[in-house]
Amino acid sequence: MNIYSDIGQLKGVGPKTKDLLNKCGIYNILDLLLYFPRDYEFLNSVTDLNTTNENEKFTIKCELLEFKKDIRTKTGKVLTTLVFQCNEQKILAKWFNQPYIKKNFVLGKKYNLVGKIKKNGTFFEVINPVAGCEDLAQSKIAPKYSLKDSLSNNIVVKLINQILDNIIISENLPNLIVEKYNFVSLDYAIRNIHFPKDRDSLNKSKKRLKFQELFTYSIKIMMLKQHVKSSNGIAFKMVEELKELKESLPFELTSAQSRTIREILLDQKKPMPMNRLVQGDVGSGKTIVAIIAMFNVVKNGYQAVMMAPTEILANQHFAEVKKVLKRFEIPIEILSGSTKNSEKLRIKEKIKSGESMIVIGTHALIEEDVEFVNLGIIVTDEQHRFGVYQRSKLINKGKEADVLVMTATPIPRTLSLYLYGDLDISIIDELPPGRQKIDTIFFHNRYRNKAYELAQNQIKDGRQVYIVCPLIEENEALDLSSVNKLYDDLKSTYFKGIPLEMLHGKMNGKSKEDVMDRFKKGEVKAIISTTVIEVGVNVPNATVMIIENAERFGLSQLHQLRGRVGRGSHKSYCVLIAEANSNVTKKRMQIMTQSNDGFFIAEQDLRIRGAGELFGIKQHGDSELILANIIEDSDILRIANMEAKKVINSNCEADKKLCSEVIKNLQKTSKYICFN
Ligand code: ADP
Ligand code: MG
Secondary structure (H helix, E strand, O other): OOOOOEHHHOOOOOHHHHHHHHHOOOOEHHHHHOOOOOEEEEOEEEOOHHHOOOOOEEEEEEEEEEEOOOEEOOOOOEEEEEEEEEOOEEEEEEEEOOHHHHHHOOOOOEEEEEEEEEEEOOEEEEEOOEEOOHHHHHOOEEEEOOOOOOOOHHHHHHHHHHHHHHOOOOOOOOHHHHHHOOOOOHHHHHHHHHOOOOHHHHHHHHHHHHHHHHHHHHHHHHHHHHHHHHOOOOOOOOOOHHHHHHHHOOOOOOHHHHHHHHHHHHHHHOOOOOEEEEEEOOOOOHHHHHHHHHHHHHHOOOEEEEEEOOHHHHHHHHHHHHHHOHHHOOOEEEEOOOOOHHHHHHHHHHHHHOOOOEEEEEOHHHHOOOOOOOEEEEEEOOOOOOOHHHHHHHHHHOOOOEEEEEEOOOOOHHHHHHHOOOOEEEEEOOOOOOOOOOEEEEEEHHHHHHHHHHHHHHHHOOOEEEEEOOEOOOOOOOOOOEHHHHHHHHHHOOOOOOOEEEEOOOOOHHHHHHHHHHHHHOOOOEEEEOHHHOOOOOOOOEEEEEEOOHHHOOHHHHHHHHOOOOOOOOOOEEEEEEOOOOHHHHHHHHHHHHOOOHHHHHHHHHHHHOHHHHOOHHHHOOOOOOOOOOOOOHHHHHHHHHHHHHHHHOOOHHHHHHHHHHHHHOOOOOOOOOOO
């Protein structure tokens, strides 16, 4: 069996299952092998039914005593009941609307039933148990996979079993390392991460795989750094006009901004490509830093490109860059999803011919066939996703170009060294003067009307309001506020007669732009939105940010959203509405109401949720780290980093081969746990 074969090669995978697997990002055998369980069910076999509880599932080893007659319940369901015997105790197994289930059983035979056990008066019962499932019988720990649509856990289990039965996974860590840390083999680890023999083998497998992730990650980063340092860059000079630009700004740069700009200009002077990360809290003024960096490159005769994660933000940057650089008459273009095709062609032509000097756009800009004549700098704004893959892709786009990455998600310095070892880091740790502190208030769901009253009053005073919800459409399963429903509700109540609009990712580019434009002009007074407005949006007259179901968002995300207000001279408010039932939610809301410091908040967030979620990696499914959490596993990260360094500096043939394997895969998103 070839691990790169299409998933359709497996027995039992027809077009429909294949489609479902594809939806989960599984295309080949390796993808499935590396589709690790999201969680496990620890199934304890019971010997005494009295010792069980109702919250956990158990495996009941029992014998079938009796078939009861099916009955119809009051609600019209068919109830099938079978009586089993388990160590002298009787237990009723009940199924609803599955009369055919009886066919699977024979009187007097032994079965494993898996389910939650309830005590009902004097006897025990188990509702809709899974019976006699071989896979569950093999292992007392059952894997639970993330599933989409009608893909069932059982299918995934079966297919992975099929693969494991047909392959042997060869070892790919240097022997010395495996021995030194007493790691289990890769083959063992992969088998036991799916179907653990017991808790101990699960833990050992996790440890081995986490090490493997962080080790490979470290090697990649180090190789990337070597690659960058050894490539030729362009030595830009500092142009005269920089002074004129700075003097023409409507404000004075903060000292943190000036320091960062100095660091960037020094990088630009060097004959190797810049590779710098600028971290700065929301509102610290990163945009102007990027504009100055691009300006210097352009005045050296090279092109500059700036990418934003959303169209809204790209539009805003475009307007800002044009405004700031107006007097210098630099040809600037915007390319985004909503640009008309004919227009796109025209702009691409201009970029190719070198007529356009600054290009603003979304990430599509770098994916698409946009060709530059002489690209000097690539700026990515609000880049939370720091995959090595993305980074290396960027670098490859303009081989000699400088790379400047800006983020408002700060991470602790010690960790950034390991995670972004290939990047130089500048920190803007100062807000422009005169910013008003944003008052953050937390309201329990019950008191949400208070939030809307506050919004009403602010609108009466001429201000504007954002309301953010986690979902677009109403979802019955999850009782969350949705954009659509809230819009309907508020339109007829608190916001009657007030110009209110919706904004979400499912709208087309043109309508989004239109709503945003009218909001900027002050025609629209309130926007109900998803997190599309999370990053970067700058409307100084907006003073209220209401966040519905705030418990659903990460702290850094809440902080980002909050950063949309407090951008002008008016007093601003952030209102968090949540169902604060759990202590964790209360604690998190408290952190938000008490702190305005992005670094502090990010650190708390990392502790509570892990890096994957913080950087939005998990949601996007392009994680480099599947199992490892950089805070929880910082010990493993440290060791992995140290071992990676040794391997890179080693002269031994095997180590060299390992490095070249990693380099070969640098450009692939393919998971690197198996790189042979
Ligand atoms: P972020 O770091 O969140 O991207 P922006 O670059 O959008 O922040 O800047 C936020 C606002 O602060 C903008 O309106 C910008 O014009 C303004 N700004 C930036 N630097 C300064 C400064 N030194 N003094 C005053 N206002 C500034
Ligand atoms: Mg910004």
